[in-house]
Amino acid sequence: MATERSDDRSTLEAARKRWEPRFERLRSGWSRFTEHRMGVVGLFIFVVYVLWALFPGVFAPHSTQWVAYLGEPPFDARLSAEQIETLPHPPAFGDPFFAPLGTNSDGQGVLTLLIYSAYNAMYIGLAAGLLSTLVGVPLGLISGFYGDTWIDETIQRFVDIMYGLPFLPFLIVLVAIRGMSTTNIIIGIAVTSWLNNCIVIRGETLSLKERSYVESAKVAGASDTRIIFRHIMPNVLPLSFVYLAQDAAGAILAQASLAYLGLADFTSLSWGIMLRNIQNSGYVFQAWWWLIPPGLALMLLAAAFYFIGFSMEDVTNPQQ
């Protein structure tokens, strides 16, 4: 009994010992991260958008079904011609209806759409970022670990080839082949954006594998997979998070560009589609309240990702 307990304690102790430095690292990393005002601002924006994405109903003044003048469905009338003529309506605060950022030409509240669109942007950003990380990081690890062998050479040639294909037109082809759903757009973005991850992680791995602990693991007879995933990967993960953040920002902007070109799923609620719609219905220069907010929202979310990413880079950068 007693020995068992002491065993327990020793395993606990061991676990504590094992985890403590990690917690410590996390904690110190966090405190270093919070030193960057930029990163904190980015995180703040990010959190706001996450809240928007998860609970749009709490933040939005109306539902997406809301129509100016008529209010929430079920409607008791149709819009009159005079009412339609006032659409898109500039910001109104109660007279004749409440729409703090005005409405679009269909009478939907711009602020409402803006908030409900956060989900799509977060989804695209995080999913595409994650996906390209999942492709880029393992390939980079393998390529770096087997540096200067045929494996590395093959992967690098492949990267070379992919670099030769211009991103956006290539994305257009992919979307055309696979259809215009958000999922396909995410896949398309991921397929074309893992290259940077791969190259950076490869470089990092190349230098890491020369480190003594990797050498010693090798001498101790650890398998390649074990060395890669157990000894090297934990060290490149912070860096890959940095690139995940940057890829996420890139994906959000890429989706907006696709939407501009009319190649995004327009039945979904997204800022890119909002911009596409204003262009399509010809109010680009007439309805600033409809033009500015989606662009700003896009900019701020992409910037939030960049802010977080670059602050993390500072934190994880051993030179700093």
Place this chain on the structure above:
Amino acid sequence: MTLLEVEDLSVRYAVDDDSAVHAVDHVSFDVEAGETYGLVGESGCGKTTLAKSLIHLLDSNGYVESGHVWYDGTLPAWEDDHGEAKQAVIDDPDKPVRGDGKTDLAALSNSQIRDVRWRDIALIPQSAMNALNPVYKVGDQITEAILRHEPETPKQEADDRARDLLERVGIEPERADDYAHQFSGGMKQRAVIAMAMACNPDMLIADEPTTALDVIIQDRILEELEAIQEEFGVSILVISHDISVMAEICDRMAVMYGGKIMESGRTRDIFEETSNPYTLGLKNSFPTITEADQELVSIPGTPPTLRDPEEGCRFRARCPFAIEECHSSHPPMYDVEEAIETGRLVEAADQRAHRSACYRVDELDTIRTQATKEETWTEQTIESR
């Protein structure tokens, strides 16, 4: 004649949370013209900071807190025809020039000190391996220094001088057209020495001149330095953690610890009449070729963090000989000879005398004997009182 008088110099590094690292704390020493002066100590003791602070090459958060660096030489603009400071400048209370013509380098502005750098005081940096810019030819980098300080020199002449300098340090002049990566480590080091002599300075700061080199090359470089000194009569301020290097080349030296000078004096005195527990410990931790069976004993503990240091002797925490007094304040520099001869603790009046910062300078014999025993260092229990 005194070339450099460092007077009560304090250098600090500002840290984020408004505290400061007291990297160099009230340090005074003199360097004579033509002599080799050593600054020795563990890494982090402030020796490099001290050297860098002389010509304002501190990192951006470092600054001179107080003190003077009197240097026998002045700005080109303040010189008369003989290279001495003009009387008008000396008389001008706004100009940091003393009656004897020495200029306070610490008081010069950034642009003024640039004129002093290399022309008066050249520097061989810590890692001479990286000191050469990889994208320019070695010769051009020497020429650049010449043209900076003697802009009227024709380019061709500067170039010839660069080749000449290289030849003097044993590098074929045509290698001036090579890039740094085409040089071996020793050649790079020598090229930097050649570069240091480009403007014929009166003083040369050699920061760890041999650290990254193998022993044979180390030796050659040291010889090179000595040769240069003989030829040009330049003073050399050598900075090293390697006490054996110091023994070899220095005329006089100072031992630093925790931003303070612990002991200074003629090299021979310091080695033969070691008068400070720290120096004793340091000596123990270095091998000497003469004593074959010597056991190496390192000083336990780590150097103190210098962030807003507490009162008391900097070395007290690691010192086996610490006494009550050591905790009250850092000891002043006592005159060793005076202490030995009279048994009294007297602050040294002469910077050049053999000095030691220890309250127990009067008990040197005991300390020296105990210090040779290994257990003195290893078994000490350091109580914090």
Place this chain on the structure above:
Amino acid sequence: MSDNQTDSGRRRFMKGTGVAAVSLGLAGCSGGGDEGTETTSEGTTSEGTETTESTPTEAGSAEDIEEGGIFNFGMGQPPNNINPIASSSAYSGVITDRIYESGAAIDPVNFEMHPNVFTDWTSEEMDETGDDDQPNVRLLFNVRTDGLTWNDGTEFTAEQVVWSYNYLLEQMPGAYVASLNAIDEVSMSDESDWDCEMILNSPVGTFAFDQFGIPILPKHKWEGVSDFSTYQPYENDGPVGLGPGVVTQYQPDTSIEVSFAEREGEYNLASLPWREEVNGIIAGGPFIDAMRISVYSSESALTQAFLEGEIDSLYDNIRTSSIDEVENTDGVELVDGFDTGYSHVSFNLRRTPLDDLPFRQVLGFAFDDVYWVQQLQRGYAQKGDFVMPPGYTAVRPETSNNAELLTAPATNAFDFRQGDSPGAVDVDGVRSFLTEGQMITGEGGTYAGFDYPGSLTGVTASQTEPKHEYTFGPVESSVLRQSDADPDQEIRVDGETITSINDGPLTMFVDPPQDSPQMAKMTENWVSMLQQIGIPVEQQVLSFNTALTRVYSEENFDMFEMGWVNLSPFATNTLYGLFHSDNADDHSVAEGDDEENNTSTSLNNPMGYGLFEDATADDLISTARTSLDTEARNAAAREAVEKIYLDFPTMVTMYNVVKWPVNSAEWDGFLGDIPGPGSTYLGVQMLQVHQAGSGSE
């Protein structure tokens, strides 16, 4: 297909099928668009809000008109080339139509065919019969050689016309293949009264439009051209044609200038007597020195350029959102016009339950046309009914008994069945229509709460009995369960849910570039209505070309939305091309080397209308096509149009109301109240437009 007024019309007709996919791909262009206004011309009724009316300028006489000036014209797409027979783009037509002329010309107001390069003609049925047992027809015609030369000054002869036809018969360019296929031979005539003769292998009622509408090519330029598609007229001192213009600058991606002043030789086709007789047309042009065409890459840029005065007019409509601005701007004006096509949602009749007429009709009941036309199209559109736009009155069924265009009850049989609150569908009414086995066949009666007086022309639907039994039961399909519409019951077709019959809900293809915001909202609304009734429907976004392939080549779809432009005013070839079984793929014929099914040939009737006994208008269409007599032809066409309406393979969702913006401060002479004033009949406009302040009043 073929059946359009002018050769440019032919191209634009094809555009709808994807030929000009480019144009629809990016810039969003005409055709079932979101633009449009109500018209107030005779015969049509205003549906939308009253807007400021701009009336075409009264025709003045040519003598008073001061000639000169350069007319700047903007387009949203570049002309891909200016080869009149290789190009399939409407934007090329803007240029080539100023250069080339054909045998006959069409009156843009009443669509009669008039002499042009041919001065007069006659037709006679021959004793011989062609391949399909149809009698051959001989056309005899004379060629105008007085007052007409090639635009480079070269003399024009009747022999050149014969050469041109024979060259085309040899080359068979795709754009004219339908018209050329009917021609057996063209030669100089032996008859003393006639210059030339053309033998057709079957009667073509609209030969003057089809066969005489083919551009006449200059022998002296084209003689050595072995492959027409590689010929670049501009690089060979051309293009040379009989038209009024010459191309004086050609930067294909950005700018083109067609000069009228620099034409060599005589041109008198604009002053032919028939023109003077047509109301509104000023004979004797062109009065402008040149027409300059600028290409903009987006519609916003185009609109912007117009509003800033960079261009005097643009191709086709101005976007709805700018109509107010144009109306409030001095010096610019909107010329009203009719749509030349329609927007539609079409159904795949091969699929259950889309194969059943009552079910298709219910799809129409659920379509909220008021929401669509009034709110989404802002009233700048007309509610759709027949597959002929209201501008082509001669072939609309109303004509048969003088009913009100667009508003007669017989044209509203499938209108939205509104429930208690505005914009909500009458779920119970529609459900009982189905469960009671009702069907609108052309007989009068009350259907799902709406009176219908019976058909105008007396035709009835092809189907006489419902094919399936409809019941409603608990909601099972996931589409409906997850739907916001939250239906309480789901439809069963012969006891099964649609989802289990079709391996999924009915899918509606939506294509993004064209009107995406409005179309998306419309589909969303419609799908929601259908879901409320209990019909599992979902929408799927496809890029235009993907949709085209799925629909037109593979016929692998349930429902899709698209638009047509530039239909034939005579209806015959439109009906044949879009609704005849000849143009529907039944997938029985294998094609290519290794293909099992025919899935790459695009046919214009993807619905499969005509392939089935109980959904066909083949006979009426064939009668209309081959009838040389105009009245008989129109009567058959009207019946066919109404039969298609009742059979409901296609739900016509709207006709655009055309508002063609022009710079009225500087220019005058525009002809309004015609279909496609700024597109199809741009040629007419360019012949009579002139500097403002001269000629008129």
Place this chain on the structure above:
Amino acid sequence: MTRISGRYLAKRIVVSYLTLLVIMSLLFVLLRSMPGSFITSMINPQMTREQIERIRETWGLNEPLWRQYVQFMINYQTGDFGRSPTYSTAVSELMLRRLPRTLILFGSTFIVGYIVGPLVGMYLGWWRGSNKDKSIFSSSLLMYSMPSFWIAWLFIWLFNYHLGWLPSSYMFTQFPEFEWTAFTVMRDVLYHLALPLLSVSFIGWVGAMLIMRPSMNNVTEEGYVFLARAKGLSERTVMLKHAARNALIPVATGAIVGLAFIIDGAVVIENVFSWPGMGQLIVNAVLSRDFPVAQAAFFVIAALIVVMRLFTDVVYTYLDPRIKFGEGE
């Protein structure tokens, strides 16, 4: 002072060429897996089967896919890009017409971006951590986060719609009234270039800055920078001559990625500004399934990137004398 051995160069050229071949193959597969065929646009339902066959034959579509592929590869080797079905003209002619225009627009933005970006990056990297660095860096990230077409709209709104200073579309006056001299043409192009250039450059420089900043920051730690200071050189000289010169080296690699990025910009920006270049061509070609044009456009861009890569190797040897290609290979 070339440090590239002939053998190395030859090897690199061969590898680049093979890369291009693979890219071409990939393009062939990709474009043909798109639904729809350009032939659809040429086939008329009323054509007889023979007529359709003839068209298919003309465009080589009757051949089995592998023969089409071989033919395509062979044709490209001989510089024969085929003919465009939508433009009815030789594809090479289209490329020649379109490419220079894109190069003018994006070459100029490239130049502006790669002058401004490294300069700002140099400054920020040198003063990394300072308040100036923080504020400039975060605002440049904000710029970088703007959708390009959106910022272009804002500029058009301001400079064209509102102030009326600059034209919002085209590359030149389409129907110039002025005399056609080198000077007037250049002035005209610059006038039209202003707004697109401003819009793209507004965002475009940040990419180069992002590479230069950390690179510069790393260099500040180098011994030679310290020594340069110790030599008494002015801060400016140290920064420009000793630090920036070395920090520029990785920026050259970034430029290649930047080049690819520019093509993406071209697709959107050319559309916004009615700039008749490659970007619009390639999108239209893809959307209309004009495979000959799409293929060629992709190929030209890929070739451009591959050639630029080769070119950077040469640039590298001038930027960094340590690099000696072809030795120890």
